[in-house]
Amino acid sequence: MTTGTAGARPSTRRWTTVALLVVPVVFLGVFFVNPVATIVATGLRPEGSFDPAAIGRVLRDPVVARVAWFTLWQATLSTLLTLAIGLPGAYALSRLRFRGSALLRASVTVPFVLPTVVVAAAFLALLGPESPINTALGGLFGTGAPTIDLRRTVTAILIAHVFFNYAVVVRTVGGLWSLLDPRLEDAARVLGASRWSAFREVSLPLLRPAIASAAAIVFLFTFTSFGVVLILGGPGRATIEVEIHRATTQLLDLPLASVLALLQLIAVVAALVVYGRLQRRVTTQPLVATTAASHPPQTTGERTFLAANLLVVALLLAAPLVVLVERSLAIPDGYGFTHYRALFAATRDTVLAVAPWQAIRNSIGFAIAATIVAVIVGGLAATAAVTGRGRTAGVVDRALMVPLGTSAVTIGFGFLLALGRPPVDLRGSPWLVPIAQALIATPFVVRTLLPVLRSIDERLREAAAVLGATPRRIWQEVDLPIVGRALLVAAGFSFAIAVGEFGATVFVARAQFPTMPVAIFRLLGRPGIANFGQAMAMSTILMFVTASAILLIDRLRVGQVGRF
Amino acid sequence: MKRTRPILVPLLLSLALVLAACGDGPADEPDDTTEEPDPTDDAETDDGEAEDDAAAPDEPADDVTIRLMTHDSFDVSTDVLEAFTTETGIDVEVVPMGDAGTALNQAILTADQPQGDLLFGVDTTFLSRALDADLFQSYESPRLEAVPERYQLDPEHRLTPIDVGDVCLNYDVGWFEDAGIPVPQDLSDLLDEQYEGLLAVQNPATSSPGLAFLLATIDHFGESGYLDAWETLRDNDVLVTDGWTEAYYGEFTAASDGDRPIVVSYASSPPAEVFFADPMPDEAPTGVIEASCIRQIEFVGILGSTEHPDEAQQLVDFMLSTTFQEDIPLTMFVFPVVDDAELPEVFVEHAVLPDDPLDLDPEVIGQNREEWIDEWTRTVLR
Numbered sequence: 051m052t053t054g055t056a057g058a059r060p061s062t063r064r065w066t067t068v069a070l071l072v073v074p075v076v077f078l079g080v081f082f083v084n085p086v087a088t089i090v091a092t093g094l095r096p097e098g099s100f101d102p103a104a105i106g107r108v109l110r111d112p113v114v115a116r117v118a119w120f121t122l123w124q125a126t127l128s129t130l131l132t133l134a135i136g137l138p139g140a141y142a143l144s145r146l147r148f149r150g151s152a153l154l155r156a157s158v159t160v161p162f163v164l165p166t167v168v169v170a171a172a173f174l175a176l177l178g179p180e181s182p183i184n185t186a187l188g189g190l191f192g193t194g195a196p197t198i199d200l201r202r203t204v205t206a207i208l209i210a211h212v213f214f215n216y217a218v219v220v221r222t223v224g225g226l227w228s229l230l231d232p233r234l235e236d237a238a239r240v241l242g243a244s245r246w247s248a249f250r251e252v253s254l255p256l257l258r259p260a261i262a263s264a265a266a267i268v269f270l271f272t273f274t275s276f277g278v279v280l281i282l283g284g285p286g287r288a289t290i291e292v293e294i295h296r297a298t299t300q301l302l303d304l305p306l307a308s309v310l311a312l313l314q315l316i317a318v319v320a321a322l323v324v325y326g327r328l329q330r331r332v333t334t335q336p337l338v339a340t341t342a343a344s345h346p347p348q349t350t351g352e353r354t355f356l357a358a359n360l361l362v363v364a365l366l367l368a369a370p371l372v373v374l375v376e377r378s379l380a381i382p383d384g385y386g387f388t389h390y391r392a393l394f395a396a397t398r399d400t401v402l403a404v405a406p407w408q409a410i411r412n413s414i415g416f417a418i419a420a421t422i423v424a425v426i427v428g429g430l431a432a433t434a435a436v437t438g439r440g441r442t443a444g445v446v447d448r449a450l451m452v453p454l455g456t457s458a459v460t461i462g463f464g465f466l467l468a469l470g471r472p473p474v475d476l477r478g479s480p481w482l483v484p485i486a487q488a489l490i491a492t493p494f495v496v497r498t499l500l501p502v503l504r505s506i507d508e509r510l511r512e513a514a515a516v517l518g519a520t521p522r523r524i525w526q527e528v529d530l531p532i533v534g535r536a537l538l539v540a541a542g543f544s545f546a547i548a549v550g551e552f553g554a555t556v557f558v559a560r561a562q563f564p565t566m567p568v569a570i571f572r573l574l575g576r577p578g579i580a581n582f583g584q585a586m587a588m589s590t591i592l593m594f595v596t597a598s599a600i601l602l603i604d605r606l607r608v609g610q611v612g613r614f
Numbered sequence: 615m616k617r618t619r620p621i622l623v624p625l626l627l628s629l630a631l632v633l634a635a636c637g638d639g640p641a642d643e644p645d646d647t648t649e650e651p652d653p654t655d656d657a658e659t660d661d662g663e664a665e666d667d668a669a670a671p672d673e674p675a676d677d678v679t680i681r682l683m684t685h686d687s688f689d690v691s692t693d694v695l696e697a698f699t700t701e702t703g704i705d706v707e708v709v710p711m712g713d714a715g716t717a718l719n720q721a722i723l724t725a726d727q728p729q730g731d732l733l734f735g736v737d738t739t740f741l742s743r744a745l746d747a748d749l750f751q752s753y754e755s756p757r758l759e760a761v762p763e764r765y766q767l768d769p770e771h772r773l774t775p776i777d778v779g780d781v782c783l784n785y786d787v788g789w790f791e792d793a794g795i796p797v798p799q800d801l802s803d804l805l806d807e808q809y810e811g812l813l814a815v816q817n818p819a820t821s822s823p824g825l826a827f828l829l830a831t832i833d834h835f836g837e838s839g840y841l842d843a844w845e846t847l848r849d850n851d852v853l854v855t856d857g858w859t860e861a862y863y864g865e866f867t868a869a870s871d872g873d874r875p876i877v878v879s880y881a882s883s884p885p886a887e888v889f890f891a892d893p894m895p896d897e898a899p900t901g902v903i904e905a906s907c908i909r910q911i912e913f914v915g916i917l918g919s920t921e922h923p924d925e926a927q928q929l930v931d932f933m934l935s936t937t938f939q940e941d942i943p944l945t946m947f948v949f950p951v952v953d954d955a956e957l958p959e960v961f962v963e964h965a966v967l968p969d970d971p972l973d974l975d976p977e978v979i980g981q982n983r984e985e986w987i988d989e990w991t992r993t994v995l996r
Contacts, residue, residue, distance in 0.1 A: 092723075113996075174864050175871050280856040281864075285817040286995040296819055299716040301984060302743070304723075388892065466720055470727035477729055478709070574859045575687060576947060577883040577900075578890025582863055582870075 066521060070434035071446055077427045077492075078446075081485055082453050085464025086311070092467060093308025101305070108309040114293070118313060121289040124204065125273040128211035132268045133261070135212055135362060136219025142359040144224035145232075146352065147344040154363070155224070156601040159217040159542070161367055163550025163596045164374075165567045166277030168574075168589045171377075172370035173210055173282060177201050202284030210278045213366055215268045217546075222264040222494075223257060225539045226501045228344065229532075230256060245351075259504060262328040263497040269321055270455035274314070290314045294457045311460045318455030322448045371593060378586035382579075389583035393591075406588060409569040410595060413549050416565060417599075419484035420491055420548035421541050427488065428495025428540065433525075435496070436503045447500065451493040461489070480563055487551045491544035498540040499533060506532055542603040546596055566592045679705040680925050681730035682914075685717040686710045688734055689945040690938065698932045704925045714822045715740060721917075722747045731920035732929060736773055736913045739825050742980025745772060750915035753927050757934035760952040765911050767976055773913035776933050779948030780881040780971050781826035782907040783813075784900045786868035789875035798876070800905035801834045804850070805843060811851040814865040814874035817995075819987050821857045827878045828990055829979060830908035833972040841993050848994050868900045881907055882947040885964040889944065898964045908972040912948070 094100055108114055143155050161169065175181065177200035184197050200206045230253060238248040274291045288296075290310055297307035347353045379385045393406040428450070435447045453461065465486070469476040476482055506529060514524045552567040564572070566588060573585035682688075688710065699705055707730075711717040714735050721733050725747070736744040744750070750772035758766065758774070765775040783798075790797050798804050804813060816824030828840075835843040844852075853874055855861040862879055865872035868887070884898035914933055916926040932938055939950035943961050950957075957965075 170860065171864060171870070178871065179873070180871055280820070281860050285820070285854045285856055299712065299719055300819060301987075302719045302722065303984075382891075392892075463720070463723065466724050466729070470724060470729070475727070572686065574863060576890075577862060577869065577879065577886040579869070579887070580890040580892060 062521075067434050067437050070430045070437070074427050074431040074434070074446055074450060074492075077423075077488075078449060078453075081465075081489055082456075082461070085468040086315075086456060086460055087464075088468035089304075089460055089464040090308045090311055093304035093306075093311075096305050104305040105309050108306055109313075114310070114313075117288050117290055117293055118317075120287065121273060121291075122317070124207060124211075124279075124289070125269055125275070128208055128215070128272040128275075129265055129269045131208055132212045132215045132219055132272075133265055135366070136216050136264070137223060137261070138355070139216065139359050139362065140220045140224040140227055142356050143220055144228040145344050146356050147346050148356065152604060153601065155220070156542075156597050156604055158220055158363060158367055159546050159600050160371060160593045160597050161213050162215075162217045163546045163592065164589060165550065165552055165570055166281060168374065168570060168585070169210070169213070169370060170277070170281040171586075172373040173206065173213075174201055175373055176369060177206055177209075202282070202286075204283065204287070206282040207275075207278055207287070209366070210282050211268075211272045211275065213370065214278070215271060216367060218267050218271070219264045221539055221543060222267070222498055222501075223260045225498055225536055226257060226260040226505070227253075229502065229505075229535070232345070256505075258328070259501040262325055263501060266322065266325040266451065267454065267493065267497060270318060270451065273318065273321070274455055274457060276458070290317075291457050291459075295459045298459045298463055307460070311457060314455065314457060315452070318452055321455070322451055326444065326448055374586055374593070375590050378583065378590045380583070389580070389587040392580060393584050393587050406569070406591065409564050409566045409588070410591065412563045413565040413567075413592075414595065414599075416483050416487065416563070417545050417548035419481075420487035420551075421544040423484055423488035424491035424495050424544040424548075425537070425541055428492040428544075429499065429537070431492075432496045432499035432503055433529075435500060436506075447496055450496055453489045454493050461486070483563070483565075484548065487548040488544070490551060491547045494543045494547065495540040498536050498543065502533055502536040503529065538603050542600045545599050545603065549592070549596055549599070566595075678703070678922055678925050679707055680732065680920075680922050680929060681707045681709050682929065683709045683711055683717060683721055683728075683730035683733045685714045685735040686712060687714075687946060691941050691945055694937055694941045697937060698929070702925070702928050702932075704928060706929065718744055721749060725749060725919070728917050728919050730917065731922055731926045732914055732916050734776065734912070734914040734933075736915060737822065738767070738909065738911050738974075738976055739822065739829065739979055739983065741767060741773065741913070741976040743983075744913075744915065746980070749917055751918045751920075751923065753916055753923075753930060755927070755931050755934055757931055757952065760954050761934065762951070762953060765951050767911065768913070773915045774930055774934070775911050775951045776914050777939075777942050777946060777948040778909065778911045778951055778967070779946075780907040780967060781823045781830070781878065781910055782881045783827075783903040784866070784868075784877050784879040784883050785903060786866065786875040787897070787899055787901050789867045793875075797901070798903060800903070801831060801843070804876075805846045807850070809850065809876070811853075812874060812876050813847070813850070814853040814855060814861045814872070814877045816858055816861050816878055817854050817856055818990055821855075823858050823878050823880070825983075825987070826908050826910055827906075828986060829974050830906060830972045832986065833908065833974050841989060844990060844993050852994070854994060876903075880947065881967055882943070882949070882961070882965055885943075885960045886947050888964050889960050894960075902966055904966060904968045906972075907968045908974075911951070 094104070096104070139158070143151060143158070176183075177198075179197050179199050181198070184199075187196065187198070200209070234252050234256075235248045238252050239245070243251065273289070275289055276291045276295065279287055279289050280292055290313060294307050294310045294314070297303045297310065347356050378389055379387070381388045431447055431450055435444060465482065466477060469482070510528050511524050514528055519527065549565075550567060552571070570585050570588050570592070573581045573588065688708065690708075695706055709730050711720045711729075714737055717733070717735055718740050721728065721730075722743075733744075733749065745768065752771050753774065754771040755774055758771075761775055765778060767773070767775070785797055795808055798806075798809055803809065815827055818825040818828040831843055832840045834840075853861075853865055855865060858879065861874075861877050862883075863870050865874040866877040866879075867873060867875045881902055884900045884902060887900050888894050888898050914930060916923060916930065920926050934952055936952065936955050939952050939955035940958075942948060942950050942955075943958050949961075949965075949967050
């Protein structure tokens with residue numbers, strides 16, 4: 051029935067778009083809009099009626115203004131810094147081929163999943179007066195050497211934000227970069243352009259959607275930064291997120307929490323509108339297979355460039371991770387596997403003590419479920435965004451990003467209030483865990499897929515349609531082979547997010563299904579060297595599980611990537 | 615048509631998912647709805663004297679599951695909880711809901727659609743908020759006979775004391791020996807210049823021991839003097855962290871690479887340091903400054919909305935039994951409240967529970983808590 055030409059399909063096409071959007075819209079409506087609206091409405095009507103004075107009172111508070119300003123500028127600065135360090139990394143890891151590059155690509159994602167409290171312990175050791183850097187300085191200049199102490203500074207926050215979000219840039223931008231035809235730049239070079247201007251004039255415009263995507267995600271993440279700011283920035287510094295958390299969980303001041311949540315929401319939507327503008331005027335481009343786009347470093351310049359990036363990875367990403375591993379192995383008189391053995395021996399048979407294999411199994415199980423949900427919801431939304439001509443799809447696409455910029459406490463408390471209503475009390479259902487995780491992971495799927503889907507030359511689809519292919523067949527034969535790679539990147543990312551997710555999970559997880567971050571958190575909640583050591587050992591296991599999962603996903607192949 | 619799979623798989627998966635999601639909710643419910651005790655039975659909570667009749671013959675108690683909402687630090691040995699189930703036929707599902715403040719606030723906000731039948735973990739600092747919210751029904755357990763009067767803070771018995779664990783300054787024994795500085799004896803000593811840069815505390819706005827320590831300073835220095843004391847502490851370079859973990863494992867010399875030999879922790883932390891070391895040392899590496907201790911009592915309450923008041927009362931009785939009370943020290947690392955419970959050896963040797971700790975009236979705390987936190991924040995952090 052769909053054998054018509056491309057010109058005859060607008061109405062079919064609109065219906066396809068609408069059909070594709072049903073699942074994402076329902077998902078977002080039930081599990082995001084509904085809970086958040088419920089909690090905000092509850093807060094704005096403290097005595098049962100709307101109280102506008104409460105809004106004014108909060109907005110006039112100088113502390114709120116200062117917190118809002120700090121939130122904005124640290125997020126902007128963090129985003130710029132992450133881009134500045136991440137973009138060269140994305141090139142090095144996607145276009146240059148070297149021994150271990152696949153392993154490295156998988157490993158840079160590890161920081162992303164680690165619980166903040168664990169990473170902070172490593173950062174405090176590296177940034178404090180006893181750090182190796184200071185030891186080296188002391189060795190060089192003697193006792194008069196300057197001591198660098200970055201603990202509880204904005205610098206520490208910025209460094210940590212780059213540490214956590216480096217992978218976002220490398221994976222989102224690198225995913226597209228690895229598909230760009232290198233001959234485009236080669237042609238420019240042949241025509242006399244310098245390496246830099248060839249990049250600026252040719253690749254940069256083509257990469258812009260992916261860069262904008264990465265920037266938007268990093269901005270939203272750092273805008274709602276919680277643990278990093280609290281632990282590394284010290285208690286004097288607070289983001290809006292921190293204040294919402296305090297108002298909700300400690301002060302039980304829901305009016306304050308609601309106004310702050312609205313403020314956060316407005317800022318996030320404004321950021322997404324700006325981002326939407328950057329996304330327009332997208333150029334389609336020929337894409338090629340990964341293997342064709344990457345090459346071993348040839349010139350001295352390229353080798354230096356690669357070395358510089360590897361150095362950044364070593365100092366910024368690897369060093370804190372090495373500290374973690376070192377601590378998991380440290381025992382009173384040297385090194386050993388005592389903490390790992392203790393984890394698996396499960397000597398304390400209590401209700402909340404978690405057998406490690408159980409926590410690992412739960413984490414992986416939840417993460418797989420969350421990945422499936424996120425890939426379906428995000429995949430449908432991304433497909434709708436490309437097939438749709440109207441603005442609806444774009445709006446849905448951006449709406450899916452709003453949860454990233456929303457406080458985990460708001461969502462968590464919203465779940466409790468909104469999802470306990472008849473007919474179904476979803477609270478306590480194990481399904482809520484992957485759903486909460488998918489809420490955070492879905493935007494990554496959309497962001498990773500969209501630039502690639504948009505880059506597919508529309509003429510290919512039209513040609514297929516002219517030749518009589520059904521829309522499904524077109525998707526299968528044209529889109530999927532190209533998208534397959536990006537789909538895997540997205541799945542890997544979703545998995546990583548779900549494995550490490552803690553903020554929202556903690557509100558919905560039940561005692562029977564503790565995850566690895568929950569286990570780490572519990573171990574770190576009580577004194578004793580054994581508990582600390584085991585927490586570090588569990589963190590090391592979490593790192594290992596994440597890296598292997600991503601490596602595995604990266605190695606899968608879907609469709610016939612690079613067929614043309 | 616060789617490759618129809620790729621599009622079918624996601625479709626089928628999403629379908630399965632939707633079905634599973636729909637099917638799962640109701641499947642979880644039967645616990646609550648299958649057998650609803652007669653509402654008239656529930657009203658008469660007073661005559662439910664809990665005569666320890668193992669399985670009440672008049673109703674099939676075997677299938678009842680009651681939910682115990684609690685904070686994340688709650689813990690109990692598996693066999694202890696199983697003993698209760700074997701004895702009474704009642705299953706207990708533990709529902710951890712964040713830290714103490716978060717758990718209570720969740721219970722208050724979901725009062726209409728509660729997630730459990732009991733709430734454990736209301737402490738002295740939040741006692742008045744919990745009582746004002748009118749969440750609980752009265753139950754006077756016969757086991758309260760074994761609980762000293764000073765722990766029974768609610769005369770109406772809506773909240774029943776379960777454990778007591780003081781918040782105290784801990785110090786690194788080895789550090790003070792090496793440094794040759796005397797260990798401070800009380801809170802006033804900390805204002806002395808020789809203790810500059812040695813103390814780490816938690817933010818009372820985000821941490822429960824942090825709040826307890828702020829209350830300790832208010833009790834010690836008085837309402838008119840505590841802010842001056844904190845100003846001096848600030849000039850003495852007090853370090854404020856967000857939570858207990860960051861202070862203890864991030865800053866405390868005895869447990870981290872940090873440079874603070876004094877930290878706000880618990881009276882039970884030294885025995886924990888002994889218990890969780892392999893091999894166990896003869897002496898605890900940390901000590902407690904007894905005059906800095908402030909009493910923290912934790913309570914359990916039966917929610918007014920529960921459909922299983924009898925079963926909930928049996929659980930409260932059980933939580934006050936020697937079986938449960940003697941399990942408390944090595945699972946939650948706090949002290950039992952009943953006087954007939956025996957302490958484990960590691961507690962006898964390495965733990966102190968001061969006879970006369972600092973103490974503030976929960977009523978007064980309730981009236982001033984937010985204001986004190988605000989003033990503290992302005993003085994110390996801004």
